[in-house]
Amino acid sequence: MNNKIAPSWNKFTDKDVTPEQVFLDRRRILKQLGFVGAGSLLSSTANAGALDFLFGEKEQAAFARSALQHTKNTQYDALYTGTLTPEDKVISHNNFYEFGTAKTDPKRNAQEFKVNPWELVIDGEVDNPIKLDYDQLFKIAPLEERIYNFRCVEAWSMVIPWLGITLADLIKAAKPNSRAKYVAFETLYDPKQMPGQASRFMGGGIDYPYVEGLRIDEAMHPLTFVAVGLYGKTLPPQNGAPIRLVVPWKYGFKSIKSITRIRLVEKQPPTTWNILASNEYGFYANVNPEVDHPRWSQASERRIGEGGILSAKRIPTQMFNGYADEVASLYKGMDLRRNY
Ligand SMILES: Nc1nc2c(c(=O)[nH]1)N[C@H]1C(S)=C(S)[C@@H](COP(=O)(O)O)O[C@H]1N2
Ligand SMILES: [Mo]
Numbered sequence: 203m204n205n206k207i208a209p210s211w212n213k214f215t216d217k218d219v220t221p222e223q224v225f226l227d228r229r230r231i232l233k234q235l236g237f238v239g240a241g242s243l244l245s246s247t248a249n250a251g252a253l254d255f256l257f258g259e260k261e262q263a264a265f266a267r268s269a270l271q272h273t274k275n276t277q278y279d280a281l282y283t284g285t286l287t288p289e290d291k292v293i294s295h296n297n298f299y300e301f302g303t304a305k306t307d308p309k310r311n312a313q314e315f316k317v318n319p320w321e322l323v324i325d326g327e328v329d330n331p332i333k334l335d336y337d338q339l340f341k342i343a344p345l346e347e348r349i350y351n352f353r354c355v356e357a358w359s360m361v362i363p364w365l366g367i368t369l370a371d372l373i374k375a376a377k378p379n380s381r382a383k384y385v386a387f388e389t390l391y392d393p394k395q396m397p398g399q400a401s402r403f404m405g406g407g408i409d410y411p412y413v414e415g416l417r418i419d420e421a422m423h424p425l426t427f428v429a430v431g432l433y434g435k436t437l438p439p440q441n442g443a444p445i446r447l448v449v450p451w452k453y454g455f456k457s458i459k460s461i462t463r464i465r466l467v468e469k470q471p472p473t474t475w476n477i478l479a480s481n482e483y484g485f486y487a488n489v490n491p492e493v494d495h496p497r498w499s500q501a502s503e504r505r506i507g508e509g510g511i512l513s514a515k516r517i518p519t520q521m522f523n524g525y526a527d528e529v530a531s532l533y534k535g536m537d538l539r540r541n542y
Pocket of ligand 2: 297353354355356453454455
């Protein structure tokens with residue numbers, strides 16, 4: 203469809219130093235200038251106005267996150283590599299093209315995003331189609347914390363403590379029937395709130411809404427997670443509030459954010475990055491160090507938040523992102539070079 207438009211992340215491959223490595227955090231600048239201490243300065247309109255040269259108005263209206271009750275599921279802890287990525291990195295280095303294509307855009311542009319009220323519909327090949335409102339998203343099953351490796355196709359990675367439930371628990375509530383062979387996901391479509399949907403340039407040439415899909419056995423796998431939080435609190439909008447997918451053995455673009463619809467279907471559904479550049483991004487998108495992206499190697503990755511300014515600490519990328527023992531059997535007999 204849009205094969206002639208080069209995906210915007212051409213410009214943002216791992217060769218680039220991320221802006222947050224180069225610029226001091228603005229809060230820290232404020233601190234150094236003596237503005238911050240109590241944090242109360244920012245609630246005064248007069249002072250906030252005086253600080254506009256450092257803080258955009260939107261950044262002053264920081265999205266409120268709530269603590270979430272949860273238990274820790276340590277079952278998969280042996281599979282993550284290295285140490286947790288600091289929270290401030292997880293919530294400031296993002297891909298969420300609905301809010302802009304640069305890594306710092308989502309945090310800057312999403313702070314006023316409204317997640318409540320929300321409606322998530324689960325329908326299609328199911329016996330019990332359901333609609334969940336905002337509060338119900340947190341009550342389908344007890345919330346667990348799971349620490350997972352997270353690997354973007356651009357060859358950067360993080361280790362993130364997510365809060366959520368299995369996708370299987372969510373989907374079972376709708377009672378899929380025997381024709382349900384795939385699961386199709388859709389992100390909210392709301393150009394008034396999502397500037398990348400209102401401008402083809404700002405949105406990286408994607409035809410919105412962003413869509414993703416899984417085979418039913420991938421969707422029902424116990425590793426496949428839907429997150430409603432991270433680091434103990436509800437998700438910030440830049441990470442996909444109020445609810446997003448997390449498939450730890452696949453490249454990050456499969457982990458669709460701010461989901462409004464989950465549809466059980468018979469046929470393999472279209473997926474956003476495959477539509478944009480089918481020779482570069484497949485339906486499966488399993489992390490595989492032996493199958494390079496046409497324009498860069500997938501053999502290693504850069505850990506966000508490790509290695510300090512300008513030093514690009516790289517670690518080897520693992521087959522299925524470290525989850526091969528859990529998921530390799532799903533792909534038995536498949537040619538992983540063809541089904542990238
Ligand atoms: N709706 C939507 N979901 C999305 C994206 C996006 O642009 N829009 N980007 C994907 C990509 S490429 C990655 S790497 C992850 C990034 O998740 P994070 O910002 O929470 O690290 O979100 C994925 N989900
Ligand atoms: Mo990504």
